Amino acid sequence: MTEQHPTEDMLIDLALGDSAEPDHDALVEHLTGCASCRDTYDVAARTIDQSLPAAPVLQPRPGFDQTVLTALGITPDPEASAAPARRRGAHDGADGRVRRTGILVAAVILGVLIGAGSVAAWNQPWNGHGPDQPTASMPGAALTTADDEVVGMAAVSYVGDQRVVVVAAGGGIEGTSYECRLRLADGSAVTLGEWPVPDDGAMWVMPAPAAPAVSVELVADDGTVWSTATLDTDS
Amino acid sequence: MFTHADRASDAALVEGLALGDHPAAAAFVRRFQGAVFGLAVSITRDPNLAEDVSQEVFLRAWRAARTYDPRRASALTWLLTITRNAAIDAVRVRRNTPTDDEALERLIHDSLRAPDPAMSTLHRVEAERAIERLRALSPDQARAVVLAVLGGCTAAQVSEYENIPLGTAKTRIRAGLQRLRGLMSSEEHHD
Ligand SMILES: [Zn+2]
Numbered sequence A: 001m002t003e004q005h006p007t008e009d010m011l012i013d014l015a016l017g018d019s020a021e022p023d024h025d026a027l028v029e030h031l032t033g034c035a036s037c038r039d040t041y042d043v044a045a046r047t048i049d050q051s052l053p054a055a056p057v058l059q060p061r062p063g064f065d066q067t068v069l070t071a072l073g074i075t076p077d078p079e080a081s082a083a084p085a086r087r088r089g090a091h092d093g094a095d096g097r098v099r100r101t102g103i104l105v106a107a108v109i110l111g112v113l114i115g116a117g118s119v120a121a122w123n124q125p126w127n128g129h130g131p132d133q134p135t136a137s138m139p140g141a142a143l144t145t146a147d148d149e150v151v152g153m154a155a156v157s158y159v160g161d162q163r164v165v166v167v168a169a170g171g172g173i174e175g176t177s178y179e180c181r182l183r184l185a186d187g188s189a190v191t192l193g194e195w196p197v198p199d200d201g202a203m204w205v206m207p208a209p210a211a212p213a214v215s216v217e218l219v220a221d222d223g224t225v226w227s228t229a230t231l232d233t234d235s
Numbered sequence B: 001m002f003t004h005a006d007r008a009s010d011a012a013l014v015e016g017l018a019l020g021d022h023p024a025a026a027a028f029v030r031r032f033q034g035a036v037f038g039l040a041v042s043i044t045r046d047p048n049l050a051e052d053v054s055q056e057v058f059l060r061a062w063r064a065a066r067t068y069d070p071r072r073a074s075a076l077t078w079l080l081t082i083t084r085n086a087a088i089d090a091v092r093v094r095r096n097t098p099t100d101d102e103a104l105e106r107l108i109h110d111s112l113r114a115p116d117p118a119m120s121t122l123h124r125v126e127a128e129r130a131i132e133r134l135r136a137l138s139p140d141q142a143r144a145v146v147l148a149v150l151g152g153c154t155a156a157q158v159s160e161y162e163n164i165p166l167g168t169a170k171t172r173i174r175a176g177l178q179r180l181r182g183l184m185s186s187e188e189h190h191d
Helices: A008-015 A023-033 A035-054 A064-072 A078-082 A100-113 B002-018 B022-044 B047-067 B075-094 B101-111 B121-135 B139-150 B155-162 B166-190
Strands: A141-145 A150-159 A162-169 A177-184 A189-196 A202-207 A213-219 A225-230
Touching (some): A008 A023, A008 A035, A023 A035, A035 B075, A035 B121, A035 B139, A035 B166, A064 B047, A141 A213, A189 A202, A202 B022, B022 B047, B075 B121, B121 B166
């Protein structure tokens, strides 16, 4: 089949998963040796893939997520939830006992945002370089409650030209929504989003105004400030 | 631009999944379970089978997480590609997908209307774009493409369902995909 190229319809059938044996094997074999057919196939496959987000969204039964995590053998770290709230020392991190939840996740995000992919690098100062590398202006500030418990972190970052605020947090009160406010240097505040903060952590990346910002606050339904991250002055 | 930032956070979740980190894995499953289950139901038309498929999808994703490349596809698209393959595998094994007319009509209708406002921002952007492109097709092409791509129907099933010759079904699918590809590349030039 190396000499005779399959038709575009045959390649589309293959990309759609609609080719039966023995055609299927012959096509696959042909593709391994024919760059031009492989291109046609790749284009069809990519077009199909990019259309999939049009499918209707439907939530599975409650508890599905737990079933999946159990099946994967990924269980919560018992130490994380047992970690007592601790006074924050001169430097959090290092030996400070922080809620593992948001922090690790946030570290991973920042790793991806800066293109470093390194979890360990999150608390190091760094610069993003390269044309496609988003740059972040800071490594991230701890989100701390009035009791000095670290519940996550916040960072200002740039993705291309877009300034974004990345927040990762965990341990919110169930049933409570938190408004994420960016406090600007001029004293005003901008609401970036409002969401519940799940106990085991989640993260948000939100476009942010270009004006200098001083802090990120998570404000509970009743108007009390639950946690605050103080940003670097040049954020 | 915002979508790129969101894409980075999705990619971070995939990375967390690869690390077996519980909060990241839990956030990943919750973020995408609706999209995965939705597509699985679209293809299987059977919620029980769709749940098995969705579980299988997260298992496959977990195994493949280390090889995920955010430059090639968004996490959503990557996961939905896995979903489509797993759902088609399941359906072909059972060989008994009900050609439930009502379900297929609903799928066509739902796939061509505005996305669910409850979706996350990135998902909504990706869904909006995909839906807009489908809407730009002629109605015949859009139906054929939705049935084949999102409904997992074979060209023979599309032909039967639309009551058209097999060759016509294939032509509509091919022409529809070609038009979608053209729209996608003009989007890329805009970005
Ligand atoms: Zn060829």
